[in-house]
Amino acid sequence: xxxxxxxLLAPPVLAQTGPAFSATLTLHADQPxxxxxxxxxxxxxxxxxxxxxxxxxxxxxxxxxNTRGIRNDVVNALKAAHVPVVRWPGGCxxxxxxxxxxxxxxxxxxxxINTHWGGVVENNHFGTHEFMDFCAQVGCEPYITGNLxxxxxxxxxxxxxxxxxxxxxPMANLRRRNGRPQPWKVKYFAIGNEAWGCGGDMRxxxxxxxxxxxxxxxxxxxxNKLYRIACGPNEDDYAWTxxxxxxxxxxMDGLSLHYYTLPSGSWKGPKGSATAxxxxxxxxxxxxxxxxxxxxxxxxxxxxxxxxxxxVGLIVDEWGTWYDVEPGTNPGFLxxxxxxxxxxxxxxxxxxxxxxxxxxxxxxxxQLVNVLQSLVLTDGPKMTVTPTYHVFEMFQVHQxxxxxxxxxxxxxxxxxxxxIPAVSASASRDAAGRVHLSLVNADPxxxxxxxxxxxxxxxxxxxxxxxxxxTMQARNTFDQPDAVRPVAFTGFALAGGQLTAELPSKSVVVxxxx
Ligand code: AHR
Numbered sequence: 001x002x003x004x005x006x007x008l009l010a011p012p013v014l015a016q017t018g019p020a021f022s023a024t025l026t027l028h029a030d031q032p033x034x035x036x037x038x039x040x041x042x043x044x045x046x047x048x049x050x051x052x053x054x055x056x057x058x059x060x061x062x063x064x065x066n067t068r069g070i071r072n073d074v075v076n077a078l079k080a081a082h083v084p085v086v087r088w089p090g091g092c093x094x095x096x097x098x099x100x101x102x103x104x105x106x107x108x109x110x111x112x113i114n115t116h117w118g119g120v121v122e123n124n125h126f127g128t129h130e131f132m133d134f135c136a137q138v139g140c141e142p143y144i145t146g147n148l149x150x151x152x153x154x155x156x157x158x159x160x161x162x163x164x165x166x167x168x169x170p171m172a173n174l175r176r177r178n179g180r181p182q183p184w185k186v187k188y189f190a191i192g193n194e195a196w197g198c199g200g201d202m203r204x205x206x207x208x209x210x211x212x213x214x215x216x217x218x219x220x221x222x223x224n225k226l227y228r229i230a231c232g233p234n235e236d237d238y239a240w241t242x243x244x245x246x247x248x249x250x251x252m253d254g255l256s257l258h259y260y261t262l263p264s265g266s267w268k269g270p271k272g273s274a275t276a277x278x279x280x281x282x283x284x285x286x287x288x289x290x291x292x293x294x295x296x297x298x299x300x301x302x303x304x305x306x307x308x309x310x311x312v313g314l315i316v317d318e319w320g321t322w323y324d325v326e327p328g329t330n331p332g333f334l335x336x337x338x339x340x341x342x343x344x345x346x347x348x349x350x351x352x353x354x355x356x357x358x359x360x361x362x363x364x365x366x367q368l369v370n371v372l373q374s375l376v377l378t379d380g381p382k383m384t385v386t387p388t389y390h391v392f393e394m395f396q397v398h399q400x401x402x403x404x405x406x407x408x409x410x411x412x413x414x415x416x417x418x419x420i421p422a423v424s425a426s427a428s429r430d431a432a433g434r435v436h437l438s439l440v441n442a443d444p445x446x447x448x449x450x451x452x453x454x455x456x457x458x459x460x461x462x463x464x465x466x467x468x469x470x471t472m473q474a475r476n477t478f479d480q481p482d483a484v485r486p487v488a489f490t491g492f493a494l495a496g497g498q499l500t501a502e503l504p505s506k507s508v509v510v511x512x513x514x
Pocket of ligand 1: 092
C-alpha cells in the first residue's frame with residue numbers, strides 16, 4: 001500500500017520568479033554517523049554595544065520585566081530555542097576584563113573604559129554572578145573566556161577557584177561572602193581570545209607556551225572538570241593551528257576557530273549593508289560563508305596529524321555575518337539588522353558543522369543580542385527575534401541527535417559569474433527515533449524540486465516547517481516582529497519510501513519523518 005502524507009495547512013503564498021529546478025538526495029537512515037553535539041547551536045555574548053547592557057541586563061529597578069535584572073523576554077526566547085551554551089565576557093573585551101571588578105555590591109564595583117568597543121564606560125554591574133544567573137535562567141551552560149592578554153596567571157587561576165571550588169579557601173570564601181554558598185559548574189574555559197590579534201598580538205609559539213603555563217594552574221576542583229579551550233586560528237592561518245597543536249595539543253580539549261562572513265571579503269572599507277543589498281551581494285555573501293567548509297576541512301586535517309583519535313574539539317566560537325552598522329548607530333557597537341539572507345547563512349553553516357560533527361563540537365554565533373548576526377534585537381522595552389533566531393529554533397531538533405549521511409546532487413545557483421550549490425542538506429535521528437531532514441534552497445528566484453530516496457528506513461508520516469519570505473531583504477522589525485517566521489510546510493509528499501518536496505526559493509525547511 002502506498003502511504004501518502006501531506007501537510008495539513010495551506011501553503012504560504014510566495015512570489016516565485018522562475019520555474020523549479022530539480023535536485024536528488026539519498027538519506028541513509030541505516031548508516032548512523034557521529035552524534036551532533038548540541039553545543040553547535042551555542043551563542044556568544046560580549047560587553048559590546050547593547051549585547052549585555054540593554055540586551056540582557058536591564059537592572060532590577062528597570063520597568064522592563066526582569067528577573068534579578070535580566071530581561072524576561074530575552075530569556076524566554078532563548079529557552080524556546082534551547083540555547084545550549086553561552087560564551088562570555090568576550091571577544092576582545094575578555095583580554096582586558098578583570099573579573100574581580102565585577103563581583104560584590106554593584107555600587108562599589110570599579111568602572112573601566114571599554115577601549116575596544118566605543119570607548120564607553122563599563123560599570124561592571126554585569127559580572128560573574130549575573131552571568132551565571134543568566135545561564136541558569138536560560139538553562140544553558142556557561143563558557144568563560146579568561147584574560148590571558150592583560151591578566152596574570154594568578155588572576156585566571158583565582159577566577160576558576162572562585163567559580164568552582166567548594167573548599168575553605170580564599171576565593172571560595174569570597175564567593176560565599178558575595179552571596180553564593182555553593183560553587184557553580186563551569187566546564188568550558190578558554191585561555192585567552194584571538195591571541196594572534198586583540199588578545200596580545202602573539203606568535204603561535206609564544207601563545208602555545210603561555211597556554212601550557214596558564215593551563216597548569218587552572219585546577220579541576222572536586223566535582224568540576226574543565227574543558228580547556230586554546231586560542232586557535234584566524235580564518236586560514238594553518239601555520240597557527242599546526243604550531244599550537246604541535247606544542248600544546250596534548251594539553252587541550254578544544255581549539256577555537258574564528259571566521260566571519262564579510263560580503264566585501266575585506267576588513268578594510270565598507271563591508272556592505274545588512275539590508276540594502278542586491279542579488280550580487282546575496283550570492284557573494286553565501287559563497288563566502290560556504291568557505292567555512294574548506295576552513296574546517298583543512299584545520300581538521302592538521303589536527304588529525306597530532307590528534308588522530310579526535311579528542312580535541314574544533315570550537316568555532318565566533319562565526320556569522322559582519323556588515324556595516326545600521327546607519328546612525330555607534331560604529332563601535334556593531335549593531336546590524338538581520339534578514340532572510342542571514343537565515344540562509346545560518347542554515348548553510350549548520351549543515352557544514354553537522355557534516356563535521358566528528359571534529360566540530362561547539363560553535364558560537366557572534367553575537368546573541370544586538371551585535372552582528374544576532375538572534376535577538378532590543379530597543380528599550382521592545383524586542384524582536386530575527387530570521388537567524390528562527391533557524392536556530394527550527395534546527396534544535398538536531399541537537400544531540402545522531403547524524404545520518406545524505407548524498408545530494410544539486411544544480412548550481414549562479415549569478416553574475418559566481419556559483420554555489422543551490423541546495424544544501426543535513427539529516428539526523430533523535431533519541432525518540434524521529435528523523436529530521438533540513439534543507440536550504442539558496443536560489444532566491446527558483447523553487448527546488450527535490451526527490452529523496454529514504455534508504456534503510458521505513459517512514460509513514462512526515463511534517464515540516466519552512467522559513468521564507470517574498471524578498472531577500474525581508475526582516476523582522478519592532479513594529480513587525482513576525483514578518484519572517486516559520487510556517488507549516490505542505491509542499492511535500494511521502495510515498496513508497498520516496499519523499500518529494502518543492503522548496504520555495506530562498507528558504508529553509510525542516511522535515512520530520514517517522
Ligand atoms: O565579535 C566581535 C569581535 O570579533 C570579538 O570581540 C573578537 O574576538 C573578534 O575579532
